[in-house]
Structures are given as C-alpha cells and as structure tokens.
Amino acid sequence: MPTARYQHPEAIVSGEWLEAHLGDPGLRVYDCTFHLVYEEGTGQPYHVVSGREDYDGGHIPGSGFLDLQADFSRSDSPFHFTLKSPEAVKAAFEAAGVGDDTRVVLYARKNMTRATRFWWMLRWLGFDKAALLDGGWDAWAAEGRPVSTAAASYPPG
DSSP states (O other): OOOOOOSSGGGEEOHHHHHHHTTOTTEEEEEOOEEEEEOSSSSSSEEEEESHHHHHHOBSTTOEEOOHHHHHBOTTOSSTTOBOOHHHHHHHHHHHTOOTTOEEEEEOSSOTHHHHHHHHHHHHTTOOOEEEETTHHHHHHHTTOOOBOSOOOOOOO
C-alpha cells in the first residue's frame, strides 16, 4: 500500500512531534474547539457553544484557547462566524500571542474543521507558520499524551 503524502506536509504535525516541542519558546498551541448545538423551533438551525469548558477540563499542556465566535467573528452580523476585518482578526491573533516569530499548532475536539478555520484565517492574513495537529485532541488523548488543566496564555504577539 502506498504511503500517504501531503501537498503541504508543513501544515500538519504529529502528536509525537508536538509533545517533543512543547517547551519551545516560539511555539504557540491552541485549542480551537466549539460546538454547534442543533435546535428546533427557534428559527435558527443551531446555536454556538464555546469549547472553553472542554479546554478547562483538560488540554494539551501549555496550549491557549481561541474562541471563534467571541473573538474572531462579527457580533453585529445575523450569521454565525462572519469574519471580522483583517485588522481586527490580526489584532485578535496578536492578543492571543501569535507574532511573526512564532510557530502555531492548532487542534480541536471531535471536529477538525474548527481548527482548520483558524489555519485558514492565519493564511488569509499571510501567516504561513501554522499547522494542524494530526488527529486533533482525540488522537492526542487516545495516545495517552500529557494533559493539563492549568490555564495557559502567551504574551501578545
């Protein structure tokens, strides 16, 4: 059977690689989890629930948390996840600790599209040093890798 190859192998990292680099000073790791809770009778197909509670219950050591709806989406839009201006998105990433000299790894729980949205937004801004954790949180936990409940944050980028 042929080995799988990625067009951009730098855009994905293994749990083994990430665990070995958790102490790197320029590395920024973020949990990007959020949930769509489907509902009936409200006129909306779902409401958005932050994954902050999941993060607080256990996350990759040293990882921060990114909240797509609260910090990166327009609050004045009738649609969920409406992207803010490039300047506002850049400022939100900088406030979270992303800077020109950082390497970013993103992950989510149960649905990797949550993390890929942040990867795409970084690329949209011209930041190309971001990667996704292969298998996300689910693979990390299944492999028995370290978990922390200590709050983590990075200095502004």
